[in-house]
Amino acid sequence: MSDLEQDIGRRIAGLRRARGWPLDLLAEKSGVSRATLSRIERGDTSPTAVVLGQLARAFRISMADLFGFGSPALDARIARDDQPVWQDPETGFRRRSVSPVSNGFRGSVVEGELPAGEIISYSVPPLPDLEHHLVLLEGNLVMTIGDERHELSPGDCLRFRLNTANAYHAPGPGSARYLLTVITP
Numbered sequence: 001m002s003d004l005e006q007d008i009g010r011r012i013a014g015l016r017r018a019r020g021w022p023l024d025l026l027a028e029k030s031g032v033s034r035a036t037l038s039r040i041e042r043g044d045t046s047p048t049a050v051v052l053g054q055l056a057r058a059f060r061i062s063m064a065d066l067f068g069f070g071s072p073a074l075d076a077r078i079a080r081d082d083q084p085v086w087q088d089p090e091t092g093f094r095r096r097s098v099s100p101v102s103n104g105f106r107g108s109v110v111e112g113e114l115p116a117g118e119i120i121s122y123s124v125p126p127l128p129d130l131e132h133h134l135v136l137l138e139g140n141l142v143m144t145i146g147d148e149r150h151e152l153s154p155g156d157c158l159r160f161r162l163n164t165a166n167a168y169h170a171p172g173p174g175s176a177r178y179l180l181t182v183i184t185p
Helices: 003-018 023-029 035-041 049-059 063-068
Strands: 085-087 094-099 108-116 119-122 130-138 139-143 148-152 159-163 165-171 176-183
Touching: 003 035, 003 049, 003 063, 003 085, 023 035, 023 049, 035 085, 049 063, 049 119, 049 148, 063 094, 108 165
Parallel strands: none
Antiparallel strands: 085 094, 094 108, 108 176, 119 165, 130 159, 130 176, 139 148, 139 165
């Protein structure tokens, strides 16, 4: 397990304890089994992107908050080597926190890379009305937001407020790499 995965497990445990929730209650609120939650909190397993989405929804925080840990202050410049990278063990999706969540800022920037043929689907957004600005850098990406389907090519930008189920699909032939700016309401 990487340090980031260990930090995510500690972050989830801390959020749960701060709310006074036993594992059973978090399992009920998130739809993630108690056994899986226990393994994630101990750092025995890495959560998938879908599981992280379910947990963010249960805690009513953005996905970026699960990765940014609400840093009190960050330097104005964040060197590439200091940008945390997480990889979904199920899909191979890589998430780099280019501009992580930090106190005093409502936005964050994520670089995502989804391997060809992979799909990540979220049944509900973690918070209502999250503002998203997605710029596709390389490859092809099909974004489904509710009933709307958007086929993106390099250089395209998709702006939306997230209030429904959504999915990212890299149809190939190569990976889809994008920058996503998320702004909390």
